Amino acid sequence: MPGSGKSAVVQVLRACGVDAHDADGNDFRKWRDIETGEIVEHAPDPTAEWQPKHQLVLVPERVEALRPSDPEHLVVLAGHVPNEAECLHLFDGVIAIAVDDETLRARLRDRPGRSFGKTPEVRDAIVSWNRASAAHFERIGAQVVDGTMPLADVAEGVLQALRAPHPR
Numbered sequence: 001m002p003g004s005g006k007s008a009v010v011q012v013l014r015a016c017g018v019d020a021h022d023a024d025g026n027d028f029r030k031w032r033d034i035e036t037g038e039i040v041e042h043a044p045d046p047t048a049e050w051q052p053k054h055q056l057v058l059v060p061e062r063v064e065a066l067r068p069s070d071p072e073h074l075v076v077l078a079g080h081v082p083n084e085a086e087c088l089h090l091f092d093g094v095i096a097i098a099v100d101d102e103t104l105r106a107r108l109r110d111r112p113g114r115s116f117g118k119t120p121e122v123r124d125a126i127v128s129w130n131r132a133s134a135a136h137f138e139r140i141g142a143q144v145v146d147g148t149m150p151l152a153d154v155a156e157g158v159l160q161a162l163r164a165p166h167p168r
Contacts, residue, residue: 001133002116002126003107004097004147005154006078012155013076018162021066023058023079032057032083057083063090074162088140095161096137097147097154101127 006022013020023029031043031054040054058081066075067090081087088094099107108116108123116122137144143164145157 001080001097001099001104001130003104003111004080004099005107005151006080006097008151009097009155009158010076010078012151013158016155016159018074018076018159019068020076020078023077023081026062028058028062028077028079029056029081030059031055055082057081058087060087060090063087076158076162084140093162094137094140094142095158096133096142096144097158098133098137098144099130099147101130103148104130 007024010020010022021028031040032038033040034053034055039059043054044050058079063077066077068075077091104127105123108126109118134144143161145154145161147154149157
C-alpha cells in the first residue's frame with residue numbers, strides 16, 4: 001500500500017544486511033497500457049488524462065532476475081503493484097505492512113520526495129484501497145505486520161515474518 005512504510009523498511013532491512021529492494025526503483029516497474037496490455041517504453045509525465053489509461057506494473061523478468069542461486073540467500077522486494085496476481089508465483093512468501101486510514105492519510109500528505117498521494121483525490125483513492133486490503137491480504141496468504149508501530153519495530157516485525165514458515 002502506498003504510504004505504509006515499505007521504502008523506509010527496505011532501508012532498515014538493508015542496514016541489517018538483508019538483500020532488500022524497493023519496487024519503485026531499478027526498473028522493477030514499467031507503465032502498461034490497460035486496454036492493449038502493451039508496455040509503454042517511454043512514458044510521458046503522467047497527466048490526468050493519460051494516467052487512468054495506464055498502470056505502473058511489476059516486470060516479472062526483473063523479479064525472476066532477483067532469484068538467488070543459493071536458496072538460503074534471502075531477497076526482499078517491497079512494493080504495491082496492480083498486477084500482483086501475475087507475479088505472486090514468483091515469491092516464496094508475502095508480507096503486508098498494514099496501517100489504519102488516519103496513519104495512511106498523514107503519511108501520504110507528509111512524506112518527503114514523493115508526489116503520489118499528495119492530492120486529496122489520490123489520497124482518497126489510496127484510502128479506499130486500504131479499506132479493502134485486510135480481506136485481500138488474507139486471500140493471498142500474506143503475513144501481516146502492524147505498520148503503525150515505530151519504524152524499528154515494523155522492520156523487526158518484517159524480519160520475524162521473513163524467518164517464519166510461509167504458508168504459500
